[in-house]
Amino acid sequence: MESNETVDRADAEASAEVVDVVPAPVPAATVDRLPSYLRALHQLVAAGVERTSSVELAELSGVGSAQLRKDLSFLGSFGTRGVGYDVGSLTDSITRRLGLETEHKVAIVGIGSLGQALANYRGYASRGFQLVALFDTAADVVGTTAGGLVVEHADDLAAVRERTGFTMVLLATPAPGAQEAVDRVVAAGVRSVLSFAPIALQVPEEVDVRAVDVGSELQILAFHSQARELRP
Amino acid sequence: MESNETVDRADAEASAEVVDVVPAPVPAATVDRLPSYLRALHQLVAAGVERTSSVELAELSGVGSAQLRKDLSFLGSFGTRGVGYDVGSLTDSITRRLGLETEHKVAIVGIGSLGQALANYRGYASRGFQLVALFDTAADVVGTTAGGLVVEHADDLAAVRERTGFTMVLLATPAPGAQEAVDRVVAAGVRSVLSFAPIALQVPEEVDVRAVDVGSELQILAFHSQARELRP
DNA sequence: CAGTGTGAATCGGTTCACAGCA
DNA sequence: TGCTGTGAACCGATTCACACTG
Numbered sequence: 001m002e003s004n005e006t007v008d009r010a011d012a013e014a015s016a017e018v019v020d021v022v023p024a025p026v027p028a029a030t031v032d033r034l035p036s037y038l039r040a041l042h043q044l045v046a047a048g049v050e051r052t053s054s055v056e057l058a059e060l061s062g063v064g065s066a067q068l069r070k071d072l073s074f075l076g077s078f079g080t081r082g083v084g085y086d087v088g089s090l091t092d093s094i095t096r097r098l099g100l101e102t103e104h105k106v107a108i109v110g111i112g113s114l115g116q117a118l119a120n121y122r123g124y125a126s127r128g129f130q131l132v133a134l135f136d137t138a139a140d141v142v143g144t145t146a147g148g149l150v151v152e153h154a155d156d157l158a159a160v161r162e163r164t165g166f167t168m169v170l171l172a173t174p175a176p177g178a179q180e181a182v183d184r185v186v187a188a189g190v191r192s193v194l195s196f197a198p199i200a201l202q203v204p205e206e207v208d209v210r211a212v213d214v215g216s217e218l219q220i221l222a223f224h225s226q227a228r229e230l231r232p
Numbered sequence: 233m234e235s236n237e238t239v240d241r242a243d244a245e246a247s248a249e250v251v252d253v254v255p256a257p258v259p260a261a262t263v264d265r266l267p268s269y270l271r272a273l274h275q276l277v278a279a280g281v282e283r284t285s286s287v288e289l290a291e292l293s294g295v296g297s298a299q300l301r302k303d304l305s306f307l308g309s310f311g312t313r314g315v316g317y318d319v320g321s322l323t324d325s326i327t328r329r330l331g332l333e334t335e336h337k338v339a340i341v342g343i344g345s346l347g348q349a350l351a352n353y354r355g356y357a358s359r360g361f362q363l364v365a366l367f368d369t370a371a372d373v374v375g376t377t378a379g380g381l382v383v384e385h386a387d388d389l390a391a392v393r394e395r396t397g398f399t400m401v402l403l404a405t406p407a408p409g410a411q412e413a414v415d416r417v418v419a420a421g422v423r424s425v426l427s428f429a430p431i432a433l434q435v436p437e438e439v440d441v442r443a444v445d446v447g448s449e450l451q452i453l454a455f456h457s458q459a460r461e462l463r464p
Numbered sequence: 465c466a467g468t469g470t471g472a473a474t475c476g477g478t479t480c481a482c483a484g485c486a
Numbered sequence: 487t488g489c490t491g492t493g494a495a496c497c498g499a500t501t502c503a504c505a506c507t508g
Contacts, residue, residue: 023462026455031452031455031456032452034451034452034455035445035447035448035451035452036432036448038451039430039431039432039445039447039448040432043431060432061432062432062433097455098451098454098455098458099454099455099457099458100451100454104450104454104457106450112349113348113349113352113353114349114353116345116349117345117346117348117349118446120345121345121346121446123430123447124447126447127447127450127451128450128451128454129447129450167457168450168453168454168457170446191457191460192453192454192456192457193453194446194449194450194453198271198355199271199275200268200271200272200292200293200294201294206460208453208456208457208460210449210452210453212444212446212449213267213271214350214353214402214426214444215267215271215355215356215358215359215361216267216268216271217426217442217444218336218338218359218360218361218400218426219266219267219270219330219332219359219360220263220264220266220267220442221400221424221425221426221440221442222330222331222332222336222360222400222424223258223263223266223329223330223331224263224424224440225331225336225399225400225423225424225440226330226331228423228438228440230255
């Protein structure tokens, strides 16, 4: 195992009182892949498979098997040498480590066509999330319904957050207005934001913003397709 | 400049005939950031700014200034020491390097609520893309209109590709069916795919797949928010 | 002298290859 | 014997710090 962290952990466990052990640090690149592993495991569960190997699970996740084993080793030791991994217990371990035992409540800000599509998405629950509120600023959108929820005015962000307890926001506003929207979201106390707006958002450092930009993704694909033509 | 590449490039340019010079290799991590730089530059253009610095541009892009200068150095030398960068010509250089001088034609496969939202998105042209076709397999979706285009049957992928010449696909089908859909897309000759389906797709190695998964992004945010609570 | 461009140092992540264990 | 878990080697990416130049 690790060299210096092991000592701390052993100490913590030795001193009987401690309930929640301080977890060993997990590299960011590993965290980014854990969801793929979970998805692959869910596929196996759905297929009725109870035991798997690093090779099979890696293939289903789209990574190399050494990568997968190394990643899992940061979380602990879950497999049986010479045998493989138990699908159910590995699923539980990763779920727990990602912090998905309890559902996280999510709101969507910006109910244009993308926001509506996100509101209608039925897959939140199976991934550990619950959609609890929708916001917009346009008078003709506030009060309408999407995904079974009534759209509230963004002015009421803080109040609605109080009532519903969401801790994450999907930001689906157009680029102009996105910065103002995220400012309100942050002011309301949210510290996890997934932005679909094609601009870099300025936020205080304690706020975690991840960004998805279809245009950027296409441009990256364009670059690679061009590179492919030059050296086939 | 570079040590060994410089020689090749100088040679190529010296031998008058050569029109398209073989470009120096650009690190993948750099390519991933070029779209952000382009977005930031467009913001500056919109604001009427004609000259910028690595510090300003980096801030607008959400990266460090050393990172930005290093990234640009892989593409060539664009700035003026002691002065900064010309917004217009830097925009042109990056646009050209990404291969965005000519518009890339794009199709969407899977016209559910997400596919519709993507079809209604008005930002393709400004990023270098043109939406030319929509596909689905459901009888009650084929023939309907979205974003000014009529939805065609996925059986006609190859034929419609012939006619419209799209080279990229946005895959917006539900998870079951995504693999079959991408198989058809690949069979039709498309080699660049942006997938929104929450599964790892199996494709031949000459096909470039990028994946966007909202569920995974939320799970990663969940992990970090939990880590934040433990060490604030 | 301000700000780019870039070697050199550093850091983190991936891959390899095998020791260790059921 | 088969497959996990993991040190060690490798590789790429980031950061630093400064020489260079308009």
